[in-house]
Amino acid sequence: MNTEHDEPLSPGGRLFVQPATHQVINTAFGLERTIEPDALLTAISDSLITKHPRFSSLLVTDSDGHEHWRKVELDIHRHVIVRPDPVGEGDNNEEIVNDYLADLAVSSPLDTNKPLWEFHLLTAHKCVVMRVHHALGDGISIVSLGITMCRRLDDPEQTPTIEHLVSSTQKAENPGRLEKILKVLKMVWFSLMYAFEFIIRAVWVKDRKTVLRGGEGVELWPRKIATAKFSLQDMKTVKNVVTNATINDVLFGVISSGLSKYLDSRLLDYIQEGLQITGVALVNLRPSPGLKDMKELMKKNAGTAGWGNKVGFMLLPVYYHRNRSDPLQYLKRAKLMMDRKKLSMEAFLSHHIGCFLMKFFGAKFASSLSYRVACNTSFTFSNVVGPRDEMTVAGIPIKYIRTTISSLPHAIIMHIMSYAGKADMQILVAKDLIPDPEKLAKCFEDALLEMKEYAVQI
Known part of the structure; x- marks a missing residue:
């Protein structure tokens, strides 16, 4: 052959x-x-x-x-x-x-x-x-x-328009020399801190055992899926009341609030205020978010913008809080964490360190390390910005697009896909740990609605 x-x-x-x-x-x-x-x-x-x-x-x-x-x-x-x-x-x-x-x-x-x-x-x-x-x-x-x-749908001769969400983070127009130096120092500090955290997660540090955390072998357990449905307009309404917030900040605020609500519903005595629940987020390393023009993706010289697995990983801790008086506090805490993560090189380093380990220690070693990180954390999260136009396939209108992946050692795997003004979160759970994923989905939906109701009153 x-x-x-x-x-x-x-x-x-x-x-x-x-x-x-x-x-x-x-x-x-x-x-x-x-x-x-x-x-x-x-x-x-x-x-x-x-x-x-x-x-x-x-x-x-x-x-x-x-x-x-x-x-x-x-x-x-x-x-x-x-x-x-x-x-x-x-x-x-x-x-x-x-x-x-x-x-x-x-x-x-x-x-x-x-x-x-x-x-x-x-x-x-x-x-x-x-x-x-x-x-x-x-x-x-x-x-x-x-x-x-x-x-x-509105023009069958045209392919769907790819959505590009522009971050609302404002950049300083003419930062001074001192400000530039401080930013570089922060980037180095946060990058080193998060890289160290990633290493110790792979070696011995684990989330506290809760109904939300899986572990070795959980990827083989029976699964259930529930869908949480969100309005992008509701997310934008919430985003606009917190200075420089982004849609991703809102999403992580919703996750933090929703997980807290779900833990409350399970009436668990061992859950303490401030309990850390750590997620692994898949981060797109391409220059812009969302779906891509396939002609651009398939160019051989497209580099980081091209086809393939151009993703890095970030550890995203959320915390259990009984904070019902101001639901926007979940968003503000998420934004503080996300601002530090975005300033760091965590996702970039995780991708390239993984390539280094693959080259010099082999695929099995790199895979074992990734598996250990999953065993020691509690959930997986990814977010794909989808088409903003309604679409058809063979002339038949598409009502929704939802995506998920094979099981992992995590008890909860969440994938958000936006389409035509909506965002659906597929929540894949190990049903022996989380037998009621529909309740978890409703906790996430209620979290966003509470933030929206509070936001419109401001």
């Missing part, structure tokens, strides 16, 4: 094919009505999915144990799985789809005898699930590629 054209995996790709950190991205497109299998096949064939080299390559391993991509002839029919019969009981299609995604998160790896992607057409539930191995790219890359199947 000719192997001279095989291409080695990127460091990120090698990480995500290791057993301890094996990941598949599952993205659900909810439709207004059922799409026919032939129409879905045509939409995929006409998109950039079949033209991307990663999507027509097999994952192979050489005699030295090194992974490579090998080009093959693509048979698209092998990648579309039609499920004509109901895949669950009940009348709520969204809940049934969530149950289906929860099962995929634990017990359904992709077939390595074909390129590592597939579509599941759930005809009875008006939904298409796109499954792509994380080794092919990160969430922004994958969902951006999937949206090349779509067209704008």
